[in-house]
Amino acid sequence: MAAGxxxxxHLIEEGGWxxxxxxxxLALLEPMALAGKILAREIDQAALAGKLGLxxxxxxxxxxxxxxxxxxxxxxxDAFAGCSLVAGIASEELDEAVVMSTSEDARYLLxxxxxxGSSNTDVNAPLGTIFGIFRRGRTGELSGGEFLQKGSExxxxxxxxxxxxxxxxxxxxxxxxxxxxxxxxxEFMLSHHDIRCPEKGSVYSANVGRHKAWKxxxxxxLDHVTEQDKSTGRPHSLRYTGxxxxxxxxxxxxxGVYFYPGDPGSPNGxxxxxxxxxxxxxxxxxxxxxxxxxRGRLLEVxxxxxxxxxxxxxxxxxxxxxxxxxxxxx
Ligand code: AHM
Ligand code: MG
Numbered sequence: 001m002a003a004g005x006x007x008x009x010h011l012i013e014e015g016g017w018x019x020x021x022x023x024x025x026l027a028l029l030e031p032m033a034l035a036g037k038i039l040a041r042e043i044d045q046a047a048l049a050g051k052l053g054l055x056x057x058x059x060x061x062x063x064x065x066x067x068x069x070x071x072x073x074x075x076x077x078d079a080f081a082g083c084s085l086v087a088g089i090a091s092e093e094l095d096e097a098v099v100m101s102t103s104e105d106a107r108y109l110l111x112x113x114x115x116x117g118s119s120n121t122d123v124n125a126p127l128g129t130i131f132g133i134f135r136r137g138r139t140g141e142l143s144g145g146e147f148l149q150k151g152s153e154x155x156x157x158x159x160x161x162x163x164x165x166x167x168x169x170x171x172x173x174x175x176x177x178x179x180x181x182x183x184x185x186x187e188f189m190l191s192h193h194d195i196r197c198p199e200k201g202s203v204y205s206a207n208v209g210r211h212k213a214w215k216x217x218x219x220x221x222l223d224h225v226t227e228q229d230k231s232t233g234r235p236h237s238l239r240y241t242g243x244x245x246x247x248x249x250x251x252x253x254x255x256g257v258y259f260y261p262g263d264p265g266s267p268n269g270x271x272x273x274x275x276x277x278x279x280x281x282x283x284x285x286x287x288x289x290x291x292x293x294x295r296g297r298l299l300e301v302x303x304x305x306x307x308x309x310x311x312x313x314x315x316x317x318x319x320x321x322x323x324x325x326x327x328x329x330x
Contacts, residue, residue, distance in 0.1 A: 007033055007168065007179045007188040025172060027085050028108060028156060032131055033188050035079035036160035036168050039072055040181060043127060043162050052122045060095045061272065061307050068121045069093055072114035072129065086110050088142045090306045092275055097144045097306060109134045109147055111275040117243025128245025129160040132279035147306055151278030151299035158283060159245045169195070169249070171286040176252070197289035200318035201255020202236045205247035213263035221326035244271065248280050251315035252287050259313040259323060261294060268309035273301060277312045290320040294327040
């Protein structure tokens with residue numbers, strides 16, 4: 001049996017980031033992969049080690065933190081502590097951006113949701129880590145405002161999915177590639193080369209329990225996908241794990257759409273732009289899919305705050321376009 005290709009070997013050979021040299025890419029993804037491996041182990045052992053349940057505090061956006069949220073944040077920060085290329089980190093679990101390196105080499109900024117879907121921690125359901133990396137426009141003292149860049153400016157984005165196996169998916173604009181963690185070897189091995197999101201799919205992912213609060217356009221979209229019409233392959237099937245990373249991964253591989261719209265109580269929905277939606281939108285687009293706020297391309301939204309929320313529909317191009325058409329009719 002062939003030995004397979006490790007993440008590092010793939011990055012050296014076909015990382016596709018020639019203008020900066022593969023060196024930067026390796027130095028940025030190596031700590032993320034390390035964080036993914038450590039988190040996979042922590043999640044695996046959490047029930048035995050007393051690490052399930054609430055930590056006791058709320059994070060910057062008011063969510064009660066799970067113990068694994070706090071642990072996940074520490075793991076990502078520790079993994080990047082020795083990476084002089086990253087000037088600072090903005091995280092779902094940090095009130096404000098934190099300085100990581102004051103080196104002159106610190107030319108990147110990391111945005112992360114260390115543990116996506118953390119309501120799943122105690123029920124053995126999937127979880128994720130999301131990351132997006134921006135270039136830093138200047139040197140000197142870091143300010144939180146430097147993170148406020150459009151998602152289209154990301155130079156690298158991806159996620160780790162802790163599911164039936166642990167998979168790291170990344171893009172630097174040269175395709176989307178997935179690596180499965182071989183726990184015996186301790187390496188992410190190339191398993192999904194050049195992921196292409198099908199143009200359309202027959203699965204939708206949304207918290208339909210909230211549909212009565214949705215705007216008429218989203219409700220009509222739901223009516224449409226649940227209608228019986230054999231000729232267009234409807235009704236579509238509902239799949240919703242409670243972890244955006246897991247639901248998006250399904251859309252990328254099999255086609256379909258994930259959406260989380262706004263409602264009167266939360267006009268911009270639930271999900272955060274910088275460290276949840278923008279990185280996944282980048283991955284989706286690079287795989288040939290699409291991501292929208294419902295009114296336009298998500299990657300064009302200029303954030304005004306680190307923890308800003310946004311409505312989102314992401315997945316197959318045809319499904320996202322249809323969602324936008326229903327939204328436009330409102
Ligand atoms: P989290 O980062 O606090 O876990 O919140 C993000 C998660 C997504 O992964 C998931 O799709 C969504 O929130 C679930 O929210 P809801 O319980 O409202 O359906
Ligand atoms: Mg999250």
